[in-house]
Amino acid sequence: MDSAIIFDIQRFSLHDGPGIRTTVFFKGCPLHCAWCQNPESWKDKPEIAFYEHLCRRCFHCLPVCEEKAIVQSVDRRVDYAKCTSCGRCADTCVEEALRVVGREWTVDGLVEELVKDVDYFADSGGGVTLSGGEPMRQSGFLEIFLPELKNRLIHVNIETCGLFAWRQMEKILPLLDLVFFDLKIMAGDAHAEFTGLGNELILENFTKLSRTMENLQARMPVIPGVNDSRENIVATAGFLKMNHRDSIHCLPYHTMGEAKIPRLNTPQKSLGLKSAETAALNRVKALFEKEEVEAILYE
DSSP: OOEEEEEEEEEEESSSSSSSEEEEEESOOSOOOTTOSOGGGSSSSOEEEEOGGGOOOOOTTTTTOTTOOBOOSSSOOBOTTTOOOOOHHHHHOTTOOEEEEOEEEEHHHHHHHHGGGHHHHHHHTOEEEEESSOGGGGHHHHHHHHHHHHHTTOEEEEEEOSOSOHHHHHHHGGGOSEEEEEOOOSSHHHHHHHHSSOSHHHHHHHHHHHHHOSSEEEEEEEOTTTTOSHHHHHHHHHHHHHTTOOEEEEEEOOSGGGGGGGGSOOOOOOOOOOOOOHHHHHHHHHHHHHTTOEEEEOO
């Protein structure tokens, strides 16, 4: 697998590992979290997004669509039942109201793009972070890609939801310097309700990584009313201590992901929540620390 579908490359990232980092967002995710900040990552393949506020209704996109998937309604432009995501409409749209989300990158092409930032990595102690979506969905690509980064002495972190086949992780683990691992909800039924799948394999993989990977960091997105209860935090802390881990990174919920929902053909719905407030995050931090687990709050 010498190519991968990437939907974004974000430079100067400061919260995806040590130093200044370049974060690569891989398309495709086995979970569909109700609070997802990147709903454009759910599907494995490229897709068309429509930015209604940019459209000036010139309809230059109409004649170039061979599938006749262009819709002339006020708030919708694509009939996704017909769309093949070929990108001809996006190429024609000078206002960029239609965009292809996801692009195929070869190993050589992605390495060439990332080595542009090696001076920033060296000066700050940074590197490359693999994010998504779920990077492990394209683990075959990682097996070829990661040795190229390691040959260039680039620090590599992976952000994972934890839902992967262990044999896939075993192949790339020696090439990783750090693993950020999400623990979203401890109760299996609630995890399935809010993410679409249970967490048995996730917890099993965390336990295995705890035994084999020193630089493993647990993280939790703090979603008000979903996973910030005392019961869930005590359970999470207990699981961490059972696996000889004494810290967790807490990521505050924010609403930026919901702005993306109308642009995409996605089943994700608005949660109707406000961004997490400082007082609520401090309460979560206090609950973890009462259980002797250090909680690091992200801004």
